[in-house]
Amino acid sequence: MEEKMGFFKRLKKGLTKTRDSFVSGVDNLFHGYSEIDDDFYEELEELLVMGDIGINTTMQIIDGLKEKVKENKIKEAAACKSLLIDTIKSQMQVHEDAYEFLNRPSVLLLIGVNGVGKTTSVGKLAGQFKSMGKKVILAAADTFRAGAIDQLKEWANRAGVDIIAGQEGADPAAIVYDAVAAAKARKADILLCDTAGRLHNKKNLMAELHKIHTIIEKEYPEAYLETLIVVDGTTGQNALAQAREFSQVADVSGIVLTKLDGTAKGGIAIAIQSELNIPVKYIGIGEQIGDLQPFDAEEFVNALFES
Numbered sequence: 001m002e003e004k005m006g007f008f009k010r011l012k013k014g015l016t017k018t019r020d021s022f023v024s025g026v027d028n029l030f031h032g033y034s035e036i037d038d039d040f041y042e043e044l045e046e047l048l049v050m051g052d053i054g055i056n057t058t059m060q061i062i063d064g065l066k067e068k069v070k071e072n073k074i075k076e077a078a079a080c081k082s083l084l085i086d087t088i089k090s091q092m093q094v095h096e097d098a099y100e101f102l103n104r105p106s107v108l109l110l111i112g113v114n115g116v117g118k119t120t121s122v123g124k125l126a127g128q129f130k131s132m133g134k135k136v137i138l139a140a141a142d143t144f145r146a147g148a149i150d151q152l153k154e155w156a157n158r159a160g161v162d163i164i165a166g167q168e169g170a171d172p173a174a175i176v177y178d179a180v181a182a183a184k185a186r187k188a189d190i191l192l193c194d195t196a197g198r199l200h201n202k203k204n205l206m207a208e209l210h211k212i213h214t215i216i217e218k219e220y221p222e223a224y225l226e227t228l229i230v231v232d233g234t235t236g237q238n239a240l241a242q243a244r245e246f247s248q249v250a251d252v253s254g255i256v257l258t259k260l261d262g263t264a265k266g267g268i269a270i271a272i273q274s275e276l277n278i279p280v281k282y283i284g285i286g287e288q289i290g291d292l293q294p295f296d297a298e299e300f301v302n303a304l305f306e307s
Helices: 002-014 016-032 039-054 055-071 079-094 096-102 118-131 150-158 170-185 204-217 237-249 266-278 297-305
Strands: 108-111 136-141 162-164 190-195 224-232 253-257 280-284 292-294
Touching: 002 016, 002 162, 002 297, 016 039, 016 079, 016 297, 039 055, 039 266, 039 292, 055 079, 055 266, 079 266, 096 108, 096 224, 108 118, 108 204, 118 136, 118 150, 118 280, 118 292, 136 150, 136 170, 150 162, 150 253, 162 170, 170 190, 170 204, 190 204, 204 224, 204 237, 224 237, 237 266, 253 266, 266 280
Parallel strands: 108 190, 108 224, 136 162, 136 190, 224 253, 253 280
Antiparallel strands: 280 292
């Protein structure tokens, strides 16, 4: 519980820049208007779009808000803030079955471009799952980026979990094949796979992911397959574009949003979930193992709006 509270405090601190740039504008708006009219909605719309929430999501939020204002017969703008917060929360709820992979033997595939914190996220998750009493194996299937294998070996050491790795430049699908065999033989709860992060050559990436999927489905059909895309929160709309591109080549079931500390673009968490209809499942706010946590919409929106 203490760690949970500690994370909330760190999350709140991490979202300071977003709060300063976006939420303070929203606060001024609610206090600056005495009544709710078209100008009020127009200005709110502009603030939400500027806050990296994106046009489609903003329109959904505004429509939901208008409905609630009408339903509750609200006239004053100040009374509207809690409705806005509730509307955003309802956009971001993560369903209870989102973490089904923790309940049975699973393969977690982490995908995403280089530099977003993918290998680090694999390492942090390995540490967390291990501390839950899970038997974890890592697969170093990013054989493309120099140093990725060594980095993952370091994380495996820190977390105290097994790792299956090959040489740089080896076939990633062959690594996954070996890792699946090891996961079955050692009765692992979770096999965590790091993958190469190139998007500029989508054809290769698609072929590679398809090959990896085929191996998992054929060799380990009883395992639950979870594909998480890792995106960097500091890149704002670019993170949304990456998530969209990857979701076109892979069956993405969740998002890991990293580097939310120190960015003014925290609103992107709302946009990604809403635009792609893919839930944010983990958020990262720092370097430590405990700085990557399951996403909690209630907590996130509260941390965003609480001064």
